[in-house]
Amino acid sequence: MDKVQKLSSENGVVIFSNSTCCLSYSVLILFKELGVIPYVHEIDRDPEGKEIEKALLRMGFNGPVPAVFIAGKLVGSTNEVMSLHLSGSLLPQLQPYQTLN
Secondary structure, eight states, X not given: OHHHHHHHHHSXXXXXXXXXXXXXXXXXHHHHHTTBOOEEEEGGGSTTHHHHHHHHHHTTOOSSSOEXXXXXXXXXXXXXXXXXXXXXXXXXXXXXGBOOO
């Protein structure tokens, strides 16, 4: 779907989530602690939410939200983000998007 592609390419770090998802909130807090303010798109509040979910599936995303994109690339869900963080691979990907604190 063009909307997913557009949002993920126009914003450095994007989280597709549901407004009540605690896993999405956890990823958001992690990013903020790392100095990154991601663009959060709440699928459940978007009239095209079902189409976005289908587009994410077509892109290879098969987990529950959040669907995280960094630099226009689908990273995955909470498990993938946390694995990258624990291995030390997440911060280098986020570095271009960190704000000065």
